[in-house]
Amino acid sequence: MNLLPLIVVFPMFVAIIFNYLNGKDKLIRPMTLLMAILLLALPFIGSYGIYNFGAHGLENGLISGISYLYTPVKQLIITVIMLIGSLVLITGLGEKKSNGLFVALMLMGLASVSAVVMADDLFNIYVFYEIAAIAQTGLVIASGTEKAYRAAFRYLILGNFAGSILLLGVSMLLAATGTLNISDMHNFLLNNPSTPTIYGGLLMLIIGLCYGSGLPPFHTVKADIYARAKPFIAAMLQTYSKFVLVALLLVIFKLFGGLSYFTSTQGVLIALSVLGMVFGVVMALLQNDYKKLLAYHAISQGGYVAAGIALGTPLGIVAGIFHAINHVIYKSALFLGAHLVERRNAGNLNKLGGLLPVIPATAFMVLCAKLAISGVPPFNGFQSKLLLAEAAMNVNMPELAIIMILVSIGTFVSMMKAFYLIYLKPCSQEQIEEYKKAKPSKYAVFSLAVLTFLCVLLGIFPSLATDIIYPFANEIGRVWTL
Amino acid sequence: MTQKREIAVFLSFVFFGSAILYSIFNINVVEGVNYIYTQNYIVPNLITAVLFDWRGFDTLGECMILVTSVLVTGMVFGRGLFETEFLKEVYSESNEESDTETGFTSIIKVLAMPFSILLMSLGVSIILGGHITPGGGFQGGSLIAAAYILSIVAFGSKTPVKFKHHFLESLESFGAILFMTLGVLGIIVSGYYLFNFGDLFGYPVFLSPSGLENTGIIPYLNIAVGLKVLAGLSTITFLLTGEKVVKDYIVRE
Numbered sequence: 001m002n003l004l005p006l007i008v009v010f011p012m013f014v015a016i017i018f019n020y021l022n023g024k025d026k027l028i029r030p031m032t033l034l035m036a037i038l039l040l041a042l043p044f045i046g047s048y049g050i051y052n053f054g055a056h057g058l059e060n061g062l063i064s065g066i067s068y069l070y071t072p073v074k075q076l077i078i079t080v081i082m083l084i085g086s087l088v089l090i091t092g093l094g095e096k097k098s099n100g101l102f103v104a105l106m107l108m109g110l111a112s113v114s115a116v117v118m119a120d121d122l123f124n125i126y127v128f129y130e131i132a133a134i135a136q137t138g139l140v141i142a143s144g145t146e147k148a149y150r151a152a153f154r155y156l157i158l159g160n161f162a163g164s165i166l167l168l169g170v171s172m173l174l175a176a177t178g179t180l181n182i183s184d185m186h187n188f189l190l191n192n193p194s195t196p197t198i199y200g201g202l203l204m205l206i207i208g209l210c211y212g213s214g215l216p217p218f219h220t221v222k223a224d225i226y227a228r229a230k231p232f233i234a235a236m237l238q239t240y241s242k243f244v245l246v247a248l249l250l251v252i253f254k255l256f257g258g259l260s261y262f263t264s265t266q267g268v269l270i271a272l273s274v275l276g277m278v279f280g281v282v283m284a285l286l287q288n289d290y291k292k293l294l295a296y297h298a299i300s301q302g303g304y305v306a307a308g309i310a311l312g313t314p315l316g317i318v319a320g321i322f323h324a325i326n327h328v329i330y331k332s333a334l335f336l337g338a339h340l341v342e343r344r345n346a347g348n349l350n351k352l353g354g355l356l357p358v359i360p361a362t363a364f365m366v367l368c369a370k371l372a373i374s375g376v377p378p379f380n381g382f383q384s385k386l387l388l389a390e391a392a393m394n395v396n397m398p399e400l401a402i403i404m405i406l407v408s409i410g411t412f413v414s415m416m417k418a419f420y421l422i423y424l425k426p427c428s429q430e431q432i433e434e435y436k437k438a439k440p441s442k443y444a445v446f447s448l449a450v451l452t453f454l455c456v457l458l459g460i461f462p463s464l465a466t467d468i469i470y471p472f473a474n475e476i477g478r479v480w481t482l
Numbered sequence: 483m484t485q486k487r488e489i490a491v492f493l494s495f496v497f498f499g500s501a502i503l504y505s506i507f508n509i510n511v512v513e514g515v516n517y518i519y520t521q522n523y524i525v526p527n528l529i530t531a532v533l534f535d536w537r538g539f540d541t542l543g544e545c546m547i548l549v550t551s552v553l554v555t556g557m558v559f560g561r562g563l564f565e566t567e568f569l570k571e572v573y574s575e576s577n578e579e580s581d582t583e584t585g586f587t588s589i590i591k592v593l594a595m596p597f598s599i600l601l602m603s604l605g606v607s608i609i610l611g612g613h614i615t616p617g618g619g620f621q622g623g624s625l626i627a628a629a630y631i632l633s634i635v636a637f638g639s640k641t642p643v644k645f646k647h648h649f650l651e652s653l654e655s656f657g658a659i660l661f662m663t664l665g666v667l668g669i670i671v672s673g674y675y676l677f678n679f680g681d682l683f684g685y686p687v688f689l690s691p692s693g694l695e696n697t698g699i700i701p702y703l704n705i706a707v708g709l710k711v712l713a714g715l716s717t718i719t720f721l722l723t724g725e726k727v728v729k730d731y732i733v734r735e
Binding site for chain 1: 501502504505506507508509510511512513514515516517518519522535536537538539540542543544546547549550551553554556557558561562563564565566567568569651652655658659662665666668669672673674675676677678
């Protein structure tokens with residue numbers, strides 16, 4: 001019995017129950033812990049291959065219903081999503097209020113992003129993409145500050161626009177090809193001449209992709225919601241958008257890969273990702289607010305992921321997906337570190353300082369994550385950035401590799417600045433006494449430790465992840481040089 | 483500076499709009515999978531068959547969009563926030579009870595009541611006959627919600643057709659859970675999620691009059707979606723109208 005749909009349906013089912021339970025505090029905590037453990041088992045209940053909903057498979061050579069395609073790569077991605085989700089849920093237990101609605105929205109987001117990753121059907125992707133957008137808005141609002149409300153409102157308004165554009169694109173592609181299944185649509189596009197409708201559909205898919213993942217021109221909106229949400233929630237938000245980015249980019253590749261007009265699209269995607277990288281890091285260097293700094297770095301690293309996959313070579317796709325996985329791990333660790341610092345009630349970097357003797361273990365783990373994001377050898381960020389640079393060199397684009405290295409240096413500078421200002425800067429004795437009063441939450445430290453361990457593990461043994469991705473990338477990628 | 487910005491915005495609108503119009507103008511519809519949908523006869527009403535049988539999982543997703551929006555709307559008004567200081571400040575400013583009761587003539591009140599009852603009955607019949615008539619759960623549910631909204635608009639929060647907020651919430655959860663459970667039942671029967679099975683252990687799951695096809699679980703799915711939509715839209719409206727609810731949420735915590 002193939003239980004694949006339960007990966008999506010089970011979290012949603014439990015989300016509704018949690019919504020109903022909101023307010024019954026004693027029940028929520030143990031249930032959240034149970035859910036956090038159950039989530040880790042979810043990716044392993046399905047078997048690989050095509051899954052047709054409602055048993056509507058091939059008829060007249062076309063897949064008539066909705067189908068999911070489950071492969072080892074998707075299993076890896078969903079495992080990472082669920083892992084981060086369960087760690088964030090555990091961190092949420094450390095809050096003063098136990099909050100059923102927060103858990104419900106988290107589970108909705110987890111379910112919908114894994115549906116976007118698994119689906120082999122364009123309209124299904126759109127539907128779950130919308131759920132993810134609304135759930136993210138809710139998670140930002142959960143902070144309950146005026147700025148969070150404003151950021152969420154902006155995100156929702158732009159989301160309406162971008163979601164409708166994506167829907168229009170899907171409908172155009174449906175009209176032009178007569179099917180919604182991605183594999184069938186690809187076959188149709190290969191064997192038939194292209195029309196302006198198909199170009200329009202492609203353009204609109206790219207706009208939906210940019211909104212879902214925070215590439216320019218939507219980067220400020222996305223960075224705003226990361227910065228305004230509570231930091232441990234922001235860890236989840238950026239995980240959602242990274243994997244929506246990976247999933248939608250791979251969908252575009254699957255649809256249009258191998259077509260003559262796709263090379264120019266690849267150029268556009270690479271340009272967008274370079275803009276994302278550079279804008280992100282430049283804005284991050286300017287920030288005084290730690291959360292905003294991290295938020296803009298999330299945008300910049302999203303640019304790396306997009307650049308890797310947009311190159312379209314097998315190595316590039318491996319590097320892109322591997323970097324997405326690494327990125328969600330170390331950036332979640334950084335956001336959790338920010339969460340531990342935020343309990344000392346400051347977002348402004350200039351007001352902090354001297355935290356090293358107060359929380360030495362956390363400081364060490366955050367330092368590890370900071371080195372990982374800047375691409376320093378024993379950590380996972382180094383491995384994937386190396387692969388990315390290699391992929392860029394292989395297609396004869398040394399400029400891209402140089403931009404990546406420069407952006408990495410910018411990342412290192414701003415991260416070390418933040419580390420100095422938070423942990424090392426000398427500060428008065430009274431302030432240290434005040435810091436010592438606020439106990440760090442054990443749950444957050446535990447999650448941070450798990451993530452740091454993963455950073456080192458993937459840094460030393462990158463083949464744990466890349467071995468799974470290589471066969472898939474060889475299948476979908478195309479070797480080319482400039 | 484602002485003028486340059488406006489010109490840039492204008493130009494991008496023109497380019498983008500012309501791109502959309504150009505591609506829409508060139509649409510040449512390929513029949514493709516539609517052929518399969520029109521050839522196979524599952525239910526008398528083709529749209530319902532496509533919505534609930536071929537693409538039932540999409541309908542589940544659409545329901546979930548509504549569920550999530552209701553969650554988020556509740557959250558905007560203070561339910562399940564981590565901090566409520568901001569909302570306390572906002573709502574402490576406006577203390578006087580503002581009710582929409584003033585401003586509506588008695589003619590509207592007299593007409594609104596029977597009208598909304600009629601609309602509700604129509605909605606119920608649309609939901610129940612969704613598998614044979616045009617329409618279905620979503621349409622019927624929104625009709626009932628519209629009737630509820632009409633009565634709220636005419637009478638304010640002292641409307642005669644009053645549902646308790648918590649009742650609506652449980653109705654919504656029940657609808658969504660019913661849909662998902664029917665899907666899981668499909669796994670048990672055949673191994674496929676949302677499988678449209680006609681009979682369970684030899685008994686037909688839905689008794690339809692002779693002359694109609696066996697519609698399987700589609701009527702039940704219709705009812706589930708109807709409950710979900712009517713409760714979801716009503717909850718959103720209720721939240722938007724009643725300041726009392728907000729105070730309830732904040733005070734309770």
